[in-house]
Amino acid sequence: MSNLTLDHVVKRYSSVTVVKDVSLAIDEGEFVSLLGPSGCGKTTILRMVAGLIDPSGGTIRIGDRDVTRLPPNKRNIGLVFQSYALFPHLTVHENVAFGLRRKGQSGAALDARVGEALAMVRLAGYGERYPRQLSGGQQQRVAMARAIAPRPNVLLFDEPLSNLDAKLRDEMQIELKRLQRELGITTLFVTHDQAEALSLSDRVCVMQDGVIQQFAEPETIYRRPATAFVASFIGKPNRLAGTIRGGRVALDEQLELRSESDLSGDGRPVEVFIRQEAISLAASGDESVNRIAGTVALRSFSGPQVKYVVRIGSDQELVVEAPSSGPAGDLAPGQPVMLEVHPQDVLVLSRETAP
Template identity: 60%
Template sequence: MPALILDRLEKRYEGHTAAAGVSLSVKDGEFVSLLGPSGCGKTTVLRMVAGLIAPTSGRILVDDRDITRLPPNRRQVGLVFQSYALFPHMTVFENVAFGLRRQGIAGAALRTRVEQALGSVRLSGLGGRMPRQLSGGQQQRVAVARSIAPRPSILLFDEPLSNLDAVLRDEMQIELKRLQREVGITTLFVTHDQTEAMSMSDRVCVLAGGVVQQFDTPEAIYHRPATGFVAGFIGKPNRLQGRLALGGDGPQAELQGGHRLPVERAEGLAAGDALDVVVRQEDISIQPLEDAAGTGLPGRIALRSFVGARVQYVVALQGGGEIIADTPTNGPQSGLAAGEEVWLGVRPQHVYATRRVGAEAVA
């Protein structure tokens, strides 16, 4: 039985729809991320599940119980805010105990539950400290402990790592994933950071304009994007424009300058259709022009940038336009220089083409 079901959930405001017919089924113990750019509706969905926003229509079910119209304190959900929302005048122990006291738990039972929650987030022995005496990562874990202490059915995270520095954010991604696995609690996690979503989640729901674009495993979303939006949002995309050409070699995207790239999937497209084409930087192989092999594009390196684990090349294409490709720092092509003639190899399965909205086909 799914632990959480969103059934055609909608939130409409005057002149704006924040969430449109969102339907999800989250398994018991599953970690699911709501991913998308600002304004896509992910936080609106989370807040409807938490009871902080009333949906215009649709249903929310937790453990097969309809909670759509219940107040937040009767939903059996825990919420971890972006700002942690710890009480600065309370000790760590009292912060974690707050929700338990509201449930009427006291005495030895209260102390046991608080200590269990602090132990789960590796903060045993710090119950007497004040929040100001903790690091940002420790405060985040206190917020998690406070949320899991009442033993909710669903744990909700509203961009909880956005206030942390890069190193601590990476550490907390591992900590939160480990905690979720150990506790086994069903988790809904909101983020605009695709690295967070892809590395932590069992499945990812990509949203745009309040509409679910794709709900699948991180691997499927990355390798088999269901829409042009997903293809252009996940990874590091190059966005190009062209028209669909059909021939004996199959469908191709004809780009500026007459260069063509093979398109593996062209369902619903016709010859001459104006296309939006996405090719991810990391899916492009770069090599000296004299070593050209396979399908691809000729160009000249305009800029080379060292970015740690990768070397990034901005390549000016013959006939106009630019494209970005990157390669591992320790790879065989990491030493190419600006001005060098190169060949950008692209496989058909890495070319994502969709009909440009509002554009007309040409004969």
Template identity: 60%
Template sequence: MPALTLDRLEKRYPGHIAAQSVSLSVHDGEFISLLGPSGCGKTTVLRMVAGLIEPTGGRILVDGRDVTALPTNKRNIGLVFQSYALFPHMSVFENVAFGLRRQGLQGSELKQRVDQALASVRLSALGDRLPRQLSGGQQQRVAVARSIAPRPSILLFDEPLSNLDASLRDEMQIELKRLQREVGITTLFVTHDQGEAMSMSDRVCVLAHGVVQQFDTPEAIYHRPATGFVASFIGRPNRLAGRVVRSPEGAAAVQLNDGPVLTATAADGMAQGTAVDVVVRQEDIRFADSAASNGPTLSGRVAMRSFVGSRVQYLLAFGSTELIAEALTNGPHAGLAVDAPVRVSVEPQHVYVTPTASQATA
């Protein structure tokens, strides 16, 4: 039996649909991320699961029990807010104990549950401190401890890492994943950061305009995007326009507007001349060595160079068409200078092609 089931969940406002027929089945102990840009509906879905927003339609089932009409405190769900929402006048111990006291726990049982929760987030020695005496990462762990202390069936996170600096955010990704594995709690995690979603999740649900675009493993979403939106949202994309043509070998290909031709398996079956949107990820563009190449190459020049730490980012010009590509800082192509000639290639399966919006609706 799934730990959480969303059955055609919807939320409609006058003139706006925030979530449309969202259906998910989450296994017990799974870590699921709701991923998408601002306004895609991910927080709306999370808040409907939490009972903070009433759905317009559909059902929410927790462990097979329909909780759609139940208030938040009857759903056995823990929620960690973006702001942590700790009580500033209460100690760490009392913050974690708050929900347990409302359940009627007291005495030694209360202390044992709080101690267990603090130990799970490695804050056992800080129970007497106030929130203002803690770092941002420690405050977040207190919020997690408070949420898991009542032993909920499902734990919900609403963009909990967005207020942390980059290095602490990376550390907390590992901490949250470790904790989730150790506790074994089913987790629904909202984020607009694809790095967070891809690194932490068992499966990722990509949303756009309130509609599920793809619900799959991080590997499948990255390597086999189901829609043009997923292809353009995941990774570091070049977004281009073109038309379907045929390569000299007869294979499906796309010609970028006034630019080079790319072989594209995704264009198979599309009529010659079809206007298409094209996505080529920066990381899928390969610099071709002069000795050999595994396919057709494009010849151009380096228009701009940027050092970004672990990689070097290049703006490459092919006539009037420009592509952004990247090379590892310690790799053989990290030292290309501006105006240097380059040859690159892109494997056909990495050229993602969808009909343009006007073409698709014609």
């Protein structure tokens, strides 16, 4: 068990820099997700940690050991692939035993370790089968057993659940979290699924264009996104243009909102993020909240939730999510509504230069 440190890691491909000066310190036993859209460099980082790609610059350390120039087989890592990458010509037992055999184990000790690993992923008794005889979820569990059996210092996951259907994915998330807790292995988990990252991780590292946007606990990422990118990537926020005016944020001439974000710099152009689920359609009578008058433009029913598009101010729109069973579940288009938003849910961030 060791911590994992990336120090000013860079990866360049001829003219393109896909990872730009990334520094990241992951504590021993910690579960960290790399989250971002495809092409943000998260998989490249994972593969550099595994040793499958050479970094163009910087250092990677596992524990006290500089592994930057070591081949994958000298790093003592476990990698779980998106495609599972099981050895199709070997039985489940031999798949799991592969890493142990490379460490010179054999006989009863080896069988015991394989059995232990298979039991951990609840596949005891499946040893004699071949990967093709297993379901997708079972294959994924074999891949995990194979990765953990040699007791690696660091576990790496490359979008391991994205090939599974939604229900199975939920089960596997819980399984994976339980497993990681039991073993206490430092884990780096790459995903583009924000819900997965938030629910599994101790800390989440949000990336864009090869740069870390924010590295923090899931709650912080969700509640206090550091940049406009993080705010727009996490959750389903409304994104509006605004201007700072007298300690408030103005959406247009009439509409001003209170916020707990930094509102300094009069006249500064900003972006305002309000989450769909943070907007209330019920009158609370609380004086400290923002009240926004609007008109329902569209209603969309999706079972437990109803979504409304509400026209506010002169020409802006907010998407509002409400429980369909509540009093606000049955508003018709054209109906005037009063929206309430708590100042802490109005996020004001500097406008990004790039759109």
